[in-house]
Amino acid sequence: xxxxxxxxxxxxxxxxxxxxxxxxxxxxxxxxxxxxxxxxxxxxxxxxxxxxxxxxxxxxxxxxxxxxxxxxxxxxxxxxxxxxxxxxxxxxxxxxxxxxxxxxxxxxxxxxxxxxxxxxxxxxxxxxxxxxxx
Amino acid sequence: xxxxxxxxxxxxxxxxxxxxxxxxxxxxxxxxxxxxxxxxxxxxxxxxxxxxxxxxxxxxxxxxxxxxxxxxxxxxxxxxxxxxxxxxxxxxxxxxxxxxxxxxxxxxxxxxxxxxxxxxxxxxxxxxxxxxxxxxxxxxxxxxxxxxxxxxxxxxxxxxxxxxxxxxxxxxxxxxxxxxxxxxxxxxxxxxxxxxxxxxxxxxxxxxxxxxxxxxxxxxxxxxxxxxxxxxxxxxxxxxxxxxxxxxxxxxxxxxxxxxxxxxxxxxxxxxxxxxxxxxxxxxxxxxxxx
Numbered sequence: 001x002x003x004x005x006x007x008x009x010x011x012x013x014x015x016x017x018x019x020x021x022x023x024x025x026x027x028x029x030x031x032x033x034x035x036x037x038x039x040x041x042x043x044x045x046x047x048x049x050x051x052x053x054x055x056x057x058x059x060x061x062x063x064x065x066x067x068x069x070x071x072x073x074x075x076x077x078x079x080x081x082x083x084x085x086x087x088x089x090x091x092x093x094x095x096x097x098x099x100x101x102x103x104x105x106x107x108x109x110x111x112x113x114x115x116x117x118x119x120x121x122x123x124x125x126x127x128x129x130x131x132x133x134x
Numbered sequence: 135x136x137x138x139x140x141x142x143x144x145x146x147x148x149x150x151x152x153x154x155x156x157x158x159x160x161x162x163x164x165x166x167x168x169x170x171x172x173x174x175x176x177x178x179x180x181x182x183x184x185x186x187x188x189x190x191x192x193x194x195x196x197x198x199x200x201x202x203x204x205x206x207x208x209x210x211x212x213x214x215x216x217x218x219x220x221x222x223x224x225x226x227x228x229x230x231x232x233x234x235x236x237x238x239x240x241x242x243x244x245x246x247x248x249x250x251x252x253x254x255x256x257x258x259x260x261x262x263x264x265x266x267x268x269x270x271x272x273x274x275x276x277x278x279x280x281x282x283x284x285x286x287x288x289x290x291x292x293x294x295x296x297x298x299x300x301x302x303x304x305x306x307x308x309x310x311x312x313x314x315x316x317x318x319x320x321x322x323x324x325x326x327x328x329x330x331x332x333x334x335x336x337x338x339x340x341x342x343x344x345x346x347x348x349x350x351x352x353x354x355x356x357x358x359x360x361x362x363x364x365x366x367x368x369x370x371x372x373x374x375x376x377x378x379x380x381x382x383x384x385x386x387x388x389x390x391x392x393x394x395x396x397x398x399x400x401x402x403x404x405x406x407x408x409x410x411x412x413x414x415x416x417x418x419x420x421x422x423x424x425x
């Protein structure tokens with residue numbers, strides 16, 4: 001194992017999605033993307049809906065769609081907590097695209113209030129999943 | 135007639151044995167589902183514990199954070215109860231115990247405040263619908279609880295609390311202790327009280343960077359924390375339900391066994407009595423011929 005790696009854990013309420021030694025991590029922080037390398041200072045950051053990218057020790061890049069949450073880094077363990085998270089490879093692109101269209105349609109109707117907010121979030125989630133898959 | 139009594143017994147024994155077979159099968163099914171439910175609860179632990187730890191640490195750092203979910207209301211007019219029960223019966227006193235605890239608490243607290251119930255599970259929904267207390271229900275969730283179900287419940291109560299539809303919210307569910315014991319538990323959800331930092335957890339003198347700030351992160355985590363509280367209670371509830379069902383069905387199987395035993399005894403007695411009667415008849419007849 002290379003000595004420039006650290007642990008990444010992606011945890012959802014239903015399971016631990018992944019637990020791996022990685023080289024480099026980029027998360028969608030609520031104020032912009034954050035890059036994490038080994039020996040990062042302890043940090044707690046809130047995340048927005050988006051795509052989390054990480055580089056494996058063999059230089060391959062993997063993507064995971066996350067639905068917001070937060071990340072905590074301490075002692076070379078980065079733990080990402082999200083309500084839902086999905087590997088890019090296992091995203092059902094057709095379903096994600098259908099979800100995007102549904103959300104766009106609902107937004108086009110321009111009804112104010114909670115449903116509008118929900119449609120916006122659904123749209124962001126769908127876009128994140130499509131991006132993670134590509 | 136001799137054979138009639140015996141035949142009646144045979145019929146009943148067969149029917150009890152059939153029931154026994156069904157209860158035995160239900161017990162085994164409950165055991166399998168209990169194991170699955172426990173695995174699920176186990177799988178949710180890392181998320182819940184990390185979230186709880188972080189919320190505790192953040193609320194120790196961000197002291198003056200203001201959030202509608204943390205706000206205590208001076209006047210409590212409406213109290214909501216999230217009551218988590220099963221969709222189905224046949225699990226002993228499981229549902230009754232939970233509903234009993236909720237009712238007790240409704241009598242004890244809040245005085246004249248109006249009480250409403252958010253039912254999770256059909257048993258609670260049916261019970262409170264009859265009494266006109268039902269505000270919303272979440273039923274037919276199946277045995278495989280997903281986080282999405284819990285989030286729907288959380289979203290409903292968060293909205294109700296923020297719009298002042300409810301001024302206080304309690305959660306009633308059965309905590310799983312072991313197969314034989316499920317403890318009905320009542321906890322307060324709103325106003326939200328962040329968990330205390332437990333002894334021996336990560337010491338908070340570690341100088342974290344908070345991005346964007348401790349307050350902002352805490353605010354974004356509070357709704358998720360509510361979701362995880364409810365998800366957790368639903369998982370515990372499922373495990374408890376199957377534990378209770380296993381015990382109930384185990385008892386039913388045992389009782390059926392006892393019943394079959396006593397029916398067998400009664401049947402043999404009736405058979406012997408019938409034989410004795412017949413012998414007496416024959417002997418009596420023979421005696422009469424002799425004369």
